[in-house]
Amino acid sequence: MADPATYRPATGTIPTSPGVYRFRDDDGRVIYVGKAKNLRQRLTNYFQDLAVLHERTRRMVTTASSVEWTVVGTEVEALTLEYTWIKEFDPRFNVKFRDDKSYPYLVVTMGEEVPRVHITRRTPRKGDRVFGPYTQVWAIRETLDLMLRVFSIRSCSAGVYRRAERAGRPCLLGFIGKCAAPCVGEISVQEHRKLAEQFCDFMAGNTSTYTRRIEKQMREAAAGMDYEAAAALRDDLIALDKVMEKNSVVLSDATDADLVGMVQDELEASVQVFHVRGGRIRGQRGWIAEILDDSGPADLMERALTTLYAEGTAPKEVLVTTEPANRDQVQALLGSRTDVRVPRRGEKKDLLATVTANADEALRLHRLRRTGDLTARTKALEDLGQALDLAEPPLRIECFDISHSQGTNVVGSMVVFEDGLPRKSEYRRFSVSGDAARDDTASMHDVLTRRLKHHLDPPKPESEEEKRRFAYPPSLILVDGGPPQVAAAQRVMDELGITDIALAGIAKRLEEIWLPGDDYPVILPRTSEALFLVQRLRDEAHRFAISYHRSKRGRAMQTSALDGIPGLGPARRRALLDRFVTVKAIREAGVEQLQEVDGIGPALAAQISSALRSEGAEDVAVDMATGEIIGG
Template structure:
């Protein structure tokens, strides 16, 4: 581990202008690339006391052995140079966007003398026009086949084109009318370029002009009794309409926009992009990324914008994002003066952005599932975790505990169980914490673990199903929290004399695993599958606790509305809510329905309805005449 002070540059040597900096390891490899408005100020942040740095930053500066920088004229240049270097050097501590799949594009090679249209997955070339990305190759090939009927642009390779030139005979597409055959002089280079420009114009969303033009020509041909031409134009019109109908209208103002959705957790992020042209979704693409630095949502949006537009790809009229990047003006300069970068606040654009965000969440979920479904990865995760915690063997059964409450009220605990790296939901447990045990998190954790482990040591009379569920104790207990929660859990093990169960705590940042009595946490490597397993355990325990807490809090609010009913104690309130769920449904019930609830007699049922219905808002009354007024 290097001491950052050993390679810290003298403050006076670092310029105060915008630039890009690189940290290198002892072998000279670039491990981190960053940009800054003020290089001196930004680099000074890395050379603070190590104890105040974020754990990921601390690991980076202690891995590095040197730092260097390059001055640029503007912040936009810094942004694009940072992106170029990240692609070139692939630094281990930078966020790395990876396409969650390889997307096909429809490309038009406008840089050639005779522009060619073709399907490609390769990187964009300067000067060419690209449409998409499309989700499936078959969809783009079907679109191309329909388009070539109306805009017969060259689609053959360079070799096929040259052979046709030499022989003077066009290829099959030329014979069937799906190529204008510039190779044999059937159309001039200028006319073919105009045809390609019309193709690009239609694909870019300007569909109405061409549909109206073909329809007018069709009607003229029909009026002139040129029915063969009219029929051909009718088929052309239907082909273009079919291309247009492939994408439903999502924005009624027929705008051009890119919508960027984001979902992330502490370790990974998913970005999804919808390309909307002429109000229709023309393409979709997405990335997943490991979060290896301190990037938040706004930083990830900035990186997504850079990936999309830094290489010269034209930005549409609007780019809609869930949060603005750290420097919106710099990002707008990257996009171009004609592009509006903003966060939609209401209406159909906000709703569509929420749909894109839902796609990002689903992509992140599927990415996690692919890792979970990998038996090799699960086995490696358990082995890595066992080695990190110095266990004798991998922890095949792990139980994770979490506490949830609202400002100390409605305190609940959760226990989730993972066996062989997979959740076993049939053995999840939830605990209601009351009395002195609910005073703080450590007391609540002590109470929950005591109840769980007493059940293990001295089980009550069990059914066969219960006996099967708790056939053996956990190899490892994880608690959500740092040293205080771990100390509370260790007290339970000591009080019960349990020595054969390992214990650890998960700190909020997840990279830190706290062991009982240890001064420093265990840091799991970023590349370790164990880190992913620990994250899933903590998230699942938290989700399960929150779900129970919300249901208990809602039930408590319903129960409080029945407090004023005379003669209605806790047991009868519970029976009422079990039968009717909400106070509103109790209020609407008939006397006979209430009397059907155990413990509710005729007199008490009448008292309940009188009390609840007197609290309900009634009609407005004229206090002078007693007349009921209309609402």
């Protein structure tokens, strides 16, 4: 049994980049392959005290006699290289992917007389040129489609090729210019092989040779006034540029920059960093940080930048979603040559939006992993039941929220979690009007009254769908709000005589749990599974209410733009919006198109068109996604 200390590399010699590492035994055999976002951090974990290591890990490091690593550009490259090495070396200590799926390759069959390019998940044959593996098959299909425009080599199967040879007529790809059609002699076998070699050369990274050649040919064709050929070459050049962009996202100014995106909620923050060098994304990293104080976005961004550059060199630009706190100190840490800023427009802003979307997705997946784990869900429900002094864990929880705009378009939402997971088929939404819409407590009273009356006296179902509307009574009702909202909900239960359903409210600011009649809230530990569950319930109810409110508000704003047109009543307004969706589309429609709507005659259609095109209406449009008025 080897002592890991005898082959442990010095910590400072291990890179902090993403990469793949291999442990070898005394005979040089690879016994374990792994990947890491940060090689130094990952590998140092293997050389801890043997007593703290897992039994399987302890056996691996004591069997090994050396470790080596390969640095790659991104985590995706690390994943694919790890997969390739596991397939190649079959290490004894590796656990295979759970689904043991294969990844697609792009293969050019240079061993055949007439080479063929195709995508396959099978092991390539001897003599084939292989590119990949790729993690997303749709991406390589798009790449191949673009490449065939420039390097129009054969991509058909042997059967299709022989059938075209016999018929003396090429297949569809030959007719549309995505195959040089060697099957019917439109190009010789030797010329086709040369074309396949050029395809392989380009895919191997020698791109500049072909882009410069096409640019030269395009200029020569334009100078000779052969504009059709020049346009075709221009399109070829655009296709190659798209291929290069798909292989690695490109910023047109070839800048060196780090893009730092961050999203947060009350408990955690998610940070994602894209490292762009020479205009191309060369690496990505990210982490979830627990928020244990009252840090805001600026404070968290300061900590993120300090973590990133305290021991490293910053690039020319650091693009962030939020200006860091103590900007002068952060700037001094990064150096005077580094520009820290929030991009306001253009492709850098767009790329930063992609980084931020990755951060948001990472936080969402982190929450799902917590709530998706059966043990965590069970503990969350047990802890919540104990905290609220319930006789048993609340297996069905319904959470209610109210949304409005300054008292208008008031709506309520009900989301349902069963066994700690969302039950979206049983989500419900409520439209609130009249006296019930005067404030949040009255609206909450109205919504809960309507819901709980179904619990006490469910209507006779006319269909299976109706039967499932309020399938089961909840074990616990959560309302979004503090003591006033809880008191309103308790009044409903008292009025209806309901005593078998628990009730609580969750206040946004400090994540406090309020119980009816209590002077002080229940404070759940910030790291407890119960708090994560309650927070997700509240966030889901809020999201569901906001989405309904925005759609209702947008519809109301659209309808108001049609008010005042003589002869256009509510039914005809609804019919117009059903047909054209937006006021802008109605305004742009011709009189003949307006007459296609039921109830709209020639005179009324002319009046509608005239009214909407007149001054004061012509600049009104509504964003249906947000319900906001644009212009006017």
